[in-house]
Amino acid sequence: MLSRNLPTVSPCPSRAEVLAFSLYMLSRRLWLSNPTAKVRPLFRPPLYRTTALVTLRCTYGTATSSKSAQLAEQLEQGSRYALAKSITLVESSRSDHRALAQELLSTVLKRQKESKDAKPTFRIGLSGSPGVGKSTFIEAFGMYLLEQGHKVAVLAVDPSSSRTGGSILGDKTRMTELSRADDAYVRPSPSRGTLGGVSDVARNTNEAIILCEAAGYDVTLVETVGVGQSETMVAEMVDMFVLLVGPGGGDELQGLKKGIVELSDMVIVNKADGKLEDAARSAAMDYTSAIKFLQSPSPLWKAKVVRVSSRNNIGIDKSWEIMKSYFDTMTAAHKLAEKRGAQRKVWMWRQITSELVDRLNGDENVKKHVAKLESQVFDGKMTSGQAADSVVDVFLNKVKENKI
Numbered sequence: 001m002l003s004r005n006l007p008t009v010s011p012c013p014s015r016a017e018v019l020a021f022s023l024y025m026l027s028r029r030l031w032l033s034n035p036t037a038k039v040r041p042l043f044r045p046p047l048y049r050t051t052a053l054v055t056l057r058c059t060y061g062t063a064t065s066s067k068s069a070q071l072a073e074q075l076e077q078g079s080r081y082a083l084a085k086s087i088t089l090v091e092s093s094r095s096d097h098r099a100l101a102q103e104l105l106s107t108v109l110k111r112q113k114e115s116k117d118a119k120p121t122f123r124i125g126l127s128g129s130p131g132v133g134k135s136t137f138i139e140a141f142g143m144y145l146l147e148q149g150h151k152v153a154v155l156a157v158d159p160s161s162s163r164t165g166g167s168i169l170g171d172k173t174r175m176t177e178l179s180r181a182d183d184a185y186v187r188p189s190p191s192r193g194t195l196g197g198v199s200d201v202a203r204n205t206n207e208a209i210i211l212c213e214a215a216g217y218d219v220t221l222v223e224t225v226g227v228g229q230s231e232t233m234v235a236e237m238v239d240m241f242v243l244l245v246g247p248g249g250g251d252e253l254q255g256l257k258k259g260i261v262e263l264s265d266m267v268i269v270n271k272a273d274g275k276l277e278d279a280a281r282s283a284a285m286d287y288t289s290a291i292k293f294l295q296s297p298s299p300l301w302k303a304k305v306v307r308v309s310s311r312n313n314i315g316i317d318k319s320w321e322i323m324k325s326y327f328d329t330m331t332a333a334h335k336l337a338e339k340r341g342a343q344r345k346v347w348m349w350r351q352i353t354s355e356l357v358d359r360l361n362g363d364e365n366v367k368k369h370v371a372k373l374e375s376q377v378f379d380g381k382m383t384s385g386q387a388a389d390s391v392v393d394v395f396l397n398k399v400k401e402n403k404i
């Protein structure tokens, strides 16, 4: 990136310097266009080279920051176009995009900190197996929130899209009514090629949440599907984690899936209508009694269970009432800010770990060294611990020599 490659010369040139340089360039141009004329460059400001450099530096150095300031401004004005563009920057793997995204995030965070009348924001994670009715619920719930005067953003965390290029959540048209509403923003799943691993998905989503909030969306719904670590990941980036289950009952109460109920601050039994109503009632009772014996994510809150028919718009208001009550309880005890701070720290360390491993894996010398060590470990000539120490030593030595 140009602003990175140019030497840092500060401060910016004074007006007099810029004027002197411009006069010099003008007289030079006149002279070059007509060398016989007696308009030779009359003077050469002693600092003109530096001035040129400084001018360039200022022009290109501020190009990124003025672009990011402009985007931040448009975001604050609630431009959906600016929001989509900003999230694309955050998701991009291009280094100039990432640099711009980082500038933008810094500007946005600074403005949020300085703003005295910032609206409170609420981040809600929503998970459930495929087909349980997540889109239908979000559509109905989102429209209800709009009626209550909220601005709603919907983001999707779909680890399948980074692994396979396809996506469980994003391949079909979803939430059509909500997508068209003025005060809603529905972000489709990131497409192929924009993501790396799970850690990148998390980073992008965390940053996208900040951008949505900067654009005035006070409720952000982060939707995920119960695949791999995605539920735990989402639970660790939101204020409240909601699990959507079907009326068939209780799969989530068995074995491995039990952990996900334990993470949940609320369980919504969806499809509580028609022939499924009785089944939904008994599933709700099963969840309510099971939750009594599970550990709560917070000592201040015991998970609630609610029956909903997203298709018939039943129980949507009750769901919001419970969510608001959670929000009020946690805010009154100053627990939300604490939770967000702790989450940021956790993600910082995960990002550090993943970034270090990426750099380590990307280094050619380390790769060669690892290849040798792997065969020694395989043959039992070296323990895995010894090999790991050796790889890290090689890597750190290169870092010390400023080669990485």
Ligand SMILES: Nc1nc2c(ncn2[C@@H]2O[C@H](COP(=O)(O)OP(=O)(O)OP(=O)(O)O)[C@@H](O)[C@H]2O)c(=O)[nH]1
Binding pocket: 128, 129, 130, 131, 132, 133, 134, 135, 136, 137, 168, 169, 225, 270, 271, 272, 273, 274, 276, 308, 309, 310, 311, 312
């Ligand atoms: N009876 C009934 N059916 C529902 C309800 N909510 C959703 N459905 C149906 O359940 C099916 C799946 O709904 P979706 O909203 O697409 O489910 P999803 O969880 O988003 O599914 P994926 O996008 O595949 O993860 C659709 O046929 C919906 O019409 C409900 O409240 N009652």
